[in-house]
Amino acid sequence: MKLPLLEYHAPQTVEGVLDLLDEHGDEAKVIAGGQSLMPMMAMRLARPAQLIDINGVSTLGGIDEQGGVLAFGATTREREAERSRLVAERLPVLAEALPFIGHVSIRNRGTIGGSIAHADASAELPAIALITDAQIVVRSRRGERTIAADDFFVSHYTTTLSDDECLVEVRMPTGPSGAGWSFQEVARRPGDFALVGAIAMVALDEDAAIDRARICLFGVSDRPVRAAEVEAALAGATASLDAFDAAASDAAEYLEPASDMHGSSAYRRHLARVTVRRALTRAAQRAGAPL
């Protein structure tokens, strides 16, 4: 478990990062918190020839509010977001999700941008990005582009980020106002990657019927997924335990999660149903539904 030989770079500016990416392309890998990449390199599962450390780029950190959007610099530590008053107030679902990521020592190093760029299908932050309809800002020498979360995640550890691009910012919309959110995860131990997780958002209209609902599942496929049809079917419905139970069944029905030593596909599908139901119920309660 020793790293293979590689060349290490520590640029101090975004331009410096982009120059190196432009020069080395797929030979290079960007490292921030290193909580996934370091063990993968030590096990020689990842073996970039060039390692570009962006921890020294001071402009890449920090959390900003910009008109209904929370913008996270790529190197913002998960622990910083977890302790942020801004996050707690504006994006409570993120605050609720963060403690599920590993342990404190992991979150002290791990970054928002790193987790999203790494795109583990069982990880919390890609799912949060997907349910908040986050925009992911990436830059290269060719310019800057903004990618919707749904267009960013492709498959296991695979995104639409090009070899010469660096993720620089994640913008998470905080609305709709008055919505209730809930994050539910089942793992073998606290801090483990999820067996299955579900996140829900429920916004009620003036008559206390469901105005809008969102559902995101993770750990059930090769990337986090939204249950779009179920979301659409819930719009206009009355918030009730029966409605949420039916919605959860529908959301889980067509999933084909992978089996592994921690549980069969059938078990994970069952957990999808349980976590979606719990997430919708809790979210609706938080939105003010009398359940």
Add this chain to the structure above:
Amino acid sequence: MEQVGARSVGARVMRVEDPRILTGRGRYVDDVVLPDMLHAAFLRSPIPHGRLLGVDASEARRLQGVVAVYTGEEIQRLTTAAQAGAETGMNAMPNMKSPTFHALATDKVRHIGDPLALVVAESRYIAEDALELIVEDIEMLDPIVSYEDALDPAKPPVFDELGDNIYLTAAMSFGDADAAFAAADRIVRASIDVHRHQPVPMECRGLIASWDPVAEHLTVHASTQSPHMMRMILPAQVGIPMDQIRVIAQDVGGGFGLKNSVTREDVAIVAAAKDLGRPVKWIEDRLEHLATGGQAREEMADLEAAVTADGVILGVRMDIKVNIGAYPSDPFPGAIQCYTIIMSFQGPTRLQALDARSIALFSNKGTYVSYRGPWATADFLRERLLDIVASELGIDPLDIRRRNYVVRDEPPLAMLTGQPFVGVTTQESVEQAALLIGWEGFRQRQRAARAEGRYLGIGMASYLEAAPGPRVPGQEGPDVMGDETTYLSVEDGGKIVIVTRQQPHGQGHETTLAQVAADELGVRFDDITVRYGDTDITPVAIVGTGGSRAATMANGAVLHASRELREKIMTLAADVLEANAADLELAAGVISVKGSPAVTLSLAELTRIVHEEPERLPSDAERSLSVTRTFDGGSPGWSGGTHSCIVEVDMETGLVNFERYLVVEDCGVPVNPAIVEGQIRGGVAQAIGAVLLEHAAYDDEGQYVAASFMDYLLPTTDIVPRIEIHHVETVETDPDVNFRGVGEGGMIVAPAAITNAIEDALAPFGARILGQHLPPARILELTGTVVDR
């Protein structure tokens, strides 16, 4: 330091080891750096079973920084193949076929991680780079994974020369099983499966071998529980006589039995160091360790119990299979569990007859090693069987224990094996546990919770632990594990030095042995040093620290040695003080004359006189302040106790939470209650891991799939509950030494207590738990919530 009165024994003395270890100043094998030292890495088989057609290391040998690459061919030249257990006679037990094998694979690969080649380089980084340049050619064979595979004559044997995969068979019969079954009102049957999991010490394996070609002397720095065992086993394989070998072990980061073995990697590293004439270090990493460091406990048993209508188990017939993996562990091969499980099955019950057969099978899995309570499957089988009988007869699990466990001083007075039930406190521990956990009121609470959709369960299990346990009548002197010798001396400044053959690796012997000596000698605890871990200075031991024996054996040896040394001190002091030895007192390192407090002689001054002015000591007494004392165990009693817990199972997710976990135990007189409780808590934590989390998983193709800590899940602090520990009043069996072993009890009984509680929680679903491994997915399969398609 806390003191209880003037005595050190019985006090929660702070461990003298802790400041060193907790501040990162422990000295583990990887901290040892020798001049000119090289670093090793092993190429390991990615295939579970195959014929090894060739290993091409030519490109690896050309890599800059690589000093040597050894393949099976070179190892055959440098070492002699051996049979595991040759030093202990455990290679040639009745009905046993032992394979002979080398440190590296020569003809076949036999499990994932089987070492194929050894690279020695200027750094571990370069060594790992070189591994990637070696090309192996392996022809795949059918993998032997399950018991069925191993017993299938159509499948290839793991060791061709043995003809099949049967390592050992055993049959043992006690009492009259036919009569017991004839007298039974009912026969209860169950096939119970104990799954493969592993010890996983915090520090993996590792050693540094250093050969001095001029002195023709080998020094090995090792992470081991048994330095002397390593010194005994190496000569036959590496061709260096024992008297030219020194093994040193300093801080060892856990072992749990695994580090009692001398492994193939140890032999290969020593051979390389001798061949190169330079020190070679190998530090096993976690990936290597999980796949190859040693696994344990893959056993299953078909049980048949002859039961009376009121739930008393009269007799048991038992058929046991043990999957011992590929290469047997040296010197204690997994096949010995064929005997230990049978011999330990009865535990504290009044069983009248036991008729048992067992078979040890080879497979393409990692080596089966000793793991904390190696016979633990016996306790799991018995305590599960009691609950299954209780459930089939509609008897409460507490009552079934009251009816089946022996009552002290009432017949039977001995186990079927002949070992007397002297001083057993099982019934007392059962009653105390039931009272403390609120067994009586629980059922009502359980019903109320179920009405709310919450599933609580209560469980209990008891055990006896022989460490070493009472003597069978007629048995004199030491048992098979040997007696215990200790050296004790007074050194300059009146400091006491204990030299023990124990090899502490977490047990705190530097603290506990000093506590015993402090009381017996009348010296200050801080003036005592415990030395260990160097075969040049320590008494010979087959096992350094293992089998929970230190409490009785090492403390007993120190106690008797201290008394002997005290007598020597008093005799010599009497000369100096011109007093009668019988009138002298020794306290806090100062000798005084009873009734004349002004007349004193410090132990420091006495030592100076013995060393520098022996002429002041005119009597015939030996002018020496050292003793060697051997202790045969005295008249030992049982350790034992009862665990009880309450769990809550989330029937939607299958996750298990502990509401309460309590232990009522009897380990004789605890030298240091804090250390005793630490041992128990550690064992319970491992048991929680064993039942709920850990699983040394192989897929059907023999691929090891729990290869990292992402998949091999250890119990963490947020899973393990607070563990309450209570003690029952012990029955003293020896006039002097009533300290009893406590290292294994937690781990051997807790898996059954936990599983019993989970089955109780699942009772509304009619679930019967026959497999020990209970991840959440399995729980929901047991309840019928999820069907594994």
